Amino acid sequence: NAGVTQTPKFRVLKTGQSMTLLCAQDMNHEYMYWYRQDPGMGLRLIHYSVGEGTTAKGEVPDGYNVSRLKKQNFLLGLESAAPSQTSVYFCASSKGRFNNEQFFGPGTRLTVL
């Protein structure tokens, strides 16, 4: 079991460029999440999904879009990157409601110049 994987691990973008971050999990989890982590801010929820084909907004959804076409994958898109989106992005998954633990990916460090 690979658990939760994220690609890429690092990326540098120029302002206005677009990119997609891929999160994959092999644990058959229903729920998946995207967070960003900034110094002094903890982890803030961007978007999440409670099942294949569903998505919902978190605390800081602006500037991001997501898709969950397959249960095992959760994609995070930046259509027009801005320097304010420089951050470390974490994907997580969990079994579902009333389950205790989130499993996190290793993170993607994104820099927008």
Added chain:
Amino acid sequence: AQKITQTQPGMFVQEKEAVTLDCTYDTSDQSYGLFWYKQPSSGEMIFLIYQGSYDEQNATEGRYSLNFQKARKSANLVISASQLGDSAMYFCAMRDPVGDDKIIFGKGTRLHILP
């Protein structure tokens, strides 16, 4: 709206001493879950311990225990006999399973264990 507060941005503790990391939360729901995660300098998020709002006993996992005081809405993490490897960021988080099932995190506490 739900909220998680960790009031200690940083702490220094002597090795082998016990340490308490504070966490208070705010929710209007009766059913919720509380978590603690550890993030070492390598960056990965490590799950430590979970407490359900209806659990009658405080959760324990090895050297970690959660001091759950529901009326005060606090869920402090206690690490007994601290070790150098405990130096890390620690995040408190809350899950609301009745609502939209989001999980929100506090801003974290950086713990430094001194030799």
